Amino acid sequence: MTENNQQTKKQRLKTGEKLLFIVAGAFIILASIAFGIMQYVMATSDKPIFEHHTHFDLSEVGQRGSEIYRHQACSECHRAMSEGTNMGNSLDGIGTKYSVEWIEKFLSDPEKTYDHATMDHGKSPKQAYYVALLPKKDIHDLAVFLSELKSDQGSSSSPVPPKGESPFIDMMINSWAPDAWKEKYTDIRDEKPTNEGVK
Numbered sequence: 001m002t003e004n005n006q007q008t009k010k011q012r013l014k015t016g017e018k019l020l021f022i023v024a025g026a027f028i029i030l031a032s033i034a035f036g037i038m039q040y041v042m043a044t045s046d047k048p049i050f051e052h053h054t055h056f057d058l059s060e061v062g063q064r065g066s067e068i069y070r071h072q073a074c075s076e077c078h079r080a081m082s083e084g085t086n087m088g089n090s091l092d093g094i095g096t097k098y099s100v101e102w103i104e105k106f107l108s109d110p111e112k113t114y115d116h117a118t119m120d121h122g123k124s125p126k127q128a129y130y131v132a133l134l135p136k137k138d139i140h141d142l143a144v145f146l147s148e149l150k151s152d153q154g155s156s157s158s159p160v161p162p163k164g165e166s167p168f169i170d171m172m173i174n175s176w177a178p179d180a181w182k183e184k185y186t187d188i189r190d191e192k193p194t195n196e197g198v199k
């Protein structure tokens with residue numbers, strides 16, 4: 001009995017250790033609360049979490065595609081033209097990232113186009129399986145509509161970085177890049193966005 005008491009006494013935490021556990025515990029609790037608040041804001045906010053600098057100018061077919069987009073509940077999982085949820089991929093600016101052919105191929109045969117497992121698009125029972133089963137014409141019009149959602153240069157959905165006006169990047173290039181590079185390579189910050197889709 002006395003031996004046991006002695007053992008428990010020995011294992012007692014020191015004040016410093018207790019303090020460390022309290023601080024670490026408080027940190028974990030605060031981080032969990034902050035994560036919960038962030039998830040709640042993401043799910044309920046009607047503003048995008050990250051600002052997208054995008055624009056669109058819809059053709060007649062694109063306009064028809066946008067109506068199909070609305071009727072087919074795409075916005076339950078996507079955000080486009082400042083509407084929809086933040087829970088899935090944002091489709092604003094997708095027309096700068098992908099060509100109309102790529103988008104059409106993705107909508108009809110998502111798994112093959114991604115070449116890896118998909119979450120919602122694909123075959124039943126995946127939730128967005130119905131998209132690939134839409135009439136070919138609807139898929140085409142949807143693809144045209146999405147291909148007309150363009151990114152501004154430097155936006156988070158644009159493959160082209162902001163224009164070359166960063167003193168920090170200029171300084172790094174001037175001090176670190178060998179002179180030969182300046183002739184060999186062009187500065188991609190000064191390239192025009194292709195708007196033709198990367199894929």
Ligand code: HEC
Pocket residue numbers: 069072073074075076077078088089091094103106117118119120121122127128131142146
């Ligand atoms: C149940 C949720 C859901 C619905 C409904 C849905 N999508 Fe998606 N979509 C996703 C997810 C998740 C991805 C990422 C690919 C994957 O894992 O399925 C995606 C990817 C995409 C992509 C490729 C984006 C990229 O950058 O790779 C396009 C285009 C797209 N969806 C269009 C549509 C259209 C058009 C509709 C409506 C006809 C639609 N989606 C309906 C969840 C959904």
